[in-house]
Amino acid sequence: MTDLLIEYNNFTGMLPSSLSNLGNLVDLEVECNNFEGKITDFLPNVKSLLYLYVGSNSFSGPFPSLGANLTKLVELGLSNNQLRGPLPSQIIGLPNLTWLSLGDNLINGTIPSWVFSLPALEYFNLSNNKLTGHVKQFKSTHLTHVDLSNNNLHGRFPSSTFKLVYLSSLILSSNNFSGELDMLCHAISLEILVLSSNSFNGSIPQCSGNFSIYFSLLDLRKNNFSGTIPDTFAKKNYFETINLDSNGFEGPVPKSLENCKMLRVLDLGRNKFSDKFPYWLGNLTLLQVLILRSNKFHGPIPNSKFKIPFPNLRVMDLSNNNFTGPLPRKYFKNLNAMMNVDEASFELKYLGMRGGGSTYYYNDCLTIVIKGSTIDMVKVLTIFTVIDLSKNNFEGQIPQIIGKLNSIRGLNLSHNSLTGHIPASLANLTMLEWLDLSSNKLTGEIPQQLKNLKSLEVLNLSQNQLVGPIPQGNQFDTFLNGSYIDNLALCGPPLLNACSPRTPQPPPLMFQQEDNTSSGFNWEVILPGYICGLVWGLVMGYFMFSRGKPQWLVRIIEGERNKSGKRFKKHSHRNRAR
Incomplete structure (x- = not known):
């Protein structure tokens, strides 16, 4: 047997020690189960083994000392177990190792120097452990992915790492790294940079415009960065996430962000940005998250010039600023x-x-x-x-x-x-x-x-x-x-x-009649006239009873009577003549 693959099941218990007798084994993959025990109890010590994946199980005990015969290993995956203790420094050479994934364990101590000397290493993951100390210079020229996040590493990260020609992903979040970002000027192949929750400082260098057009993720949140953001985002870039939350960035929002047509998340919260609302971001049709909270944005939010602004926006947080005027109805x-x-x-x-x-x-x-x-x-x-x-x-x-x-x-x-x-x-x-x-x-x-x-x-x-x-x-x-x-x-x-x-x-009828213009009956017109007529009648009655007949009123009334009498006589004579 050369290949044994029993991954992605719900197997439990311990793997049989008889596996160590498989002398021709090339590929052993038992990841994503519920196996327990010690890895050394079943690990075959054969020169033919190239691929070993036992991640996402419940293996425990100290980190296994790999047998002296496993020098041909190409890929080693032990992540997401309960392995503890330091990495064994006695392993001084796995010259063919390209993939090393040891994340999500309980590994402590410092990163031994042999790790940085693996000549063929491409993928390196030690995230979510308890590692301490400094990180030394990587000597592998083939590194593409480095993840050291969620440890207790500190000091300056070696700038020479950014010069690696193939480095596309660097994740250092949740440590205590410090220093400035001048080394970014050498990161010509970088696509993913996650430095969140550290003690980095300084400003983003102007050379950031020289990033690869395939740069898609920049996460600098929760550091001590300051200064303005360079207005150098190139056209046709591939940025999907830019997160600068909780720093000291200031000044305006760079207008060249409008070139980030692939952008889905923009978080500028908890900084010192001072600007009007960047309405032109509404033209980023894929944007799902816009966070500007706790800055110095000010003024009214103008009507958008775009027909349908922010069509995919799901999170809109503009809180704790100085915006004025009406709410942005459009x-x-x-x-x-x-x-x-x-x-x-x-x-x-x-x-x-x-x-x-x-x-x-x-x-x-x-x-x-x-x-x-x-x-x-x-x-x-x-x-x-x-x-x-x-x-x-x-x-x-x-x-x-x-x-x-x-x-x-x-x-x-x-x-x-x-x-x-x-x-x-x-x-x-x-x-x-x-x-x-x-x-x-x-x-x-x-x-x-x-x-x-x-x-x-x-x-x-x-x-x-x-x-x-x-x-x-x-x-x-x-x-x-x-x-x-x-x-x-x-x-x-x-x-x-x-x-x-x-x-x-x-009564509801009043509101119905008020709204019905075809009825010709409008209380708003009739009611004032009714009140005025009532007041006029009361006033005239008072004069009549208190002072006798007013002569001017008598003349008007009697004059009207005489006219009516004459008209009546004329009509009578005409009727008789007929």
Whole structure:
């Protein structure tokens, strides 16, 4: 037997030690099962073995010391187990090894120097372990993928690594690496760069315009970067994700981002950008996530010059800026990805990307305020939809058109200067899980139709000027006093003040006649005339009874009588003549 492949099953228990007797074995793949025990108990020690995959099981114990005869190994995959201890430094040479995947274990200590000297190494993954220390210079000229994320590595990452001709993917997130990004000028083949959650600093060099046109992912969030973003994004580039969240970037949003026609995620949140709303981003038809939260954006949001702006946008977070003017009604009207989404037909996927041949996975990570709490979403479903325009200076009414966005999960318009009534059209947002309209100047009653929002879990209408009864039934029976505090005159449960009897409404017939112009009967015209006639009659009656007959009025009346008498006589004579 040369090949033994029993992967992607639900096998349990321990593999038989008799496997070590397979002297001609070339390919052993048992990954993605529930096997346990120690790898050395069944590992064949034969020169013929080229491919060994035992990842995604429950193997434990110290990292196995590979037998001296396994020098021909080409690919070694031990990831996603419970292997612990340091990497064995006594292994000084696997000259043919091209694939080394040891991620998602409990490996500790430093990365031994032999790893950096493997001459044929192309794929290297030590992510999600407990490694410490510095990273040394890689001597392999064939490296294409390096993933050291989620360890305790620190210091400066060797800049010579960026000079590797074939390096396309470098993932160093969640460590404590430091230094500037000048080495990026040498990254002519880089397609994926993830440096998030480290201590990198400095600015993005102007040479970033020399990146490969195939550069698709730039994740620099949660570092100490500063300065402006170079306006050097080339035309026909392949950027899909640009995440700069939680740094110190400043200045305007580079206009050349409009060249990123493939862009799906743009997160500029929690920086110092100072600019007007970059409306031209609405021409990026594939954009699904736009986050500008916690910056210094200002001014009104102008009407888009594009026929259908942001047609695929699912997450729109403009919170905690200085935007003014009315809410962007035209954008609400065209957010097609937030309308009429048939979730039953959607395959559950996460925002992100997958490399060719499953060489890497990347999930977009977003920081969003959900149901009143700031959440770091490490995975974001593609059906997740939210609008957050809170903590700005928006004014005017909430447009009725927002009721068309019947697939959104969260709507936050709090801490603005919005006025007018809560639109009843919000009752159409049947998927809504949280609604925050607090700290505005809203008036009128809470629309009774909102009690039909059966998915609503969090409601905050506090600090407005609302009046009248709180809707009862369904989800409204679960909301506490905090949802309604500091309003003018709300009443009914859960508040203690009971509602007064309702004032009778005017007869419906009056509104029907008011709207029916063909009837010729208009109360707005008749009522003032009726009142004036009544007042005139009372005044004349008073003069008549208090002062006798007014001579001018007597002359008018008697004159009219004489004229009437003469006309009557003329008519009588004519009738007799006939």
